[in-house]
Amino acid sequence: MTAPTIVFDLDGTLVDTAPDLVESLNHTIAVADLEPVTYADLTHLVGQGARVMIARAFALRGAPLSEEELPALLDRFIVHYKAGMPGGSRPFPGLLQALNRLTEAGFNLAVCTNKMEALALPLIEKLDMTRYFKTIAGGDTFAVRKPDPGHITSTIERAGGDPRLAVMVGDSVNDILAARRADIPSIAVPFGYSDIPVENLGADRLIRHFDELDAALIGELLGPR
Numbered sequence: 530m531t532a533p534t535i536v537f538d539l540d541g542t543l544v545d546t547a548p549d550l551v552e553s554l555n556h557t558i559a560v561a562d563l564e565p566v567t568y569a570d571l572t573h574l575v576g577q578g579a580r581v582m583i584a585r586a587f588a589l590r591g592a593p594l595s596e597e598e599l600p601a602l603l604d605r606f607i608v609h610y611k612a613g614m615p616g617g618s619r620p621f622p623g624l625l626q627a628l629n630r631l632t633e634a635g636f637n638l639a640v641c642t643n644k645m646e647a648l649a650l651p652l653i654e655k656l657d658m659t660r661y662f663k664t665i666a667g668g669d670t671f672a673v674r675k676p677d678p679g680h681i682t683s684t685i686e687r688a689g690g691d692p693r694l695a696v697m698v699g700d701s702v703n704d705i706l707a708a709r710r711a712d713i714p715s716i717a718v719p720f721g722y723s724d725i726p727v728e729n730l731g732a733d734r735l736i737r738h739f740d741e742l743d744a745a746l747i748g749e750l751l752g753p754r
């Protein structure tokens with residue numbers, strides 16, 4: 530029988546990437562003389578990958594940005610962000626213990642992030658976490674990305690799992706909405722970068738710490754089998 534799959538979001542769920550995202554974003558927008566963004570701004574900027582984050586930073590500062598300028602800015606971001614990896618980014622407390630616990634319990638683990646694959650893969654590798662995941666799907670891996678349910682279901686299929694036997698863990702509306710649209714139960718974490726209070730995301734469960742993520746909770750969400 531297929532093992533249940535647990536799908537994790539990356540930024541703000543598995544890894545606290547905010548300091549490095551802010552730093553590389555500010556390095557990027559400095560070429561246009563924009564005032565640096567803050568950690569508090571990030572919750573409104575992050576979620577749809579680096580390209581959208583840069584465009585949103587320009588909008589936040591009321592600065593014009595043409596389509597033609599974006600590729601060079603995106604390159605600037607990618608080069609800076611990759612060079613600093615893993616920087617100050619660290620797994621959230623209790624994550625590694627949870628990944629070990631869930632792996633030992635026989636679950637398939639996967640990552641579904643809107644971060645581009647070329648950034649997600651090396652970040653997870655530098656944090657020595659690649660081995661935990663059957664697959665790591667980025668925002669540009671498939672034709673669609675969160676909140677499109679196809680991003681999650683394709684990730685599960687690529688991990689050899691079954692979307693009818695899966696749970697999504699995430700920090701933002703993209704994750705919880707995509708899961709709901711895919712009819713997949715979801716767990717929200719409050720330590721990420723949501724501009725909506727996590728209680729209002731509509732997740733099936735809320736955990737405050739990864740210590741709470743165990744086989745019993747997954748079993749409750751998947752119901753009697």
Ligand SMILES: O=C(O)COP(=O)(O)O
Nearest residue numbers: 539540576577578642643
């Ligand atoms: O990098 C982003 O914009 C979002 O990434 P996430 O989907 O892992 O939260």
Ligand SMILES: [Mg+2]
Nearest residue numbers: 538540541700
């Ligand atoms: Mg996230």
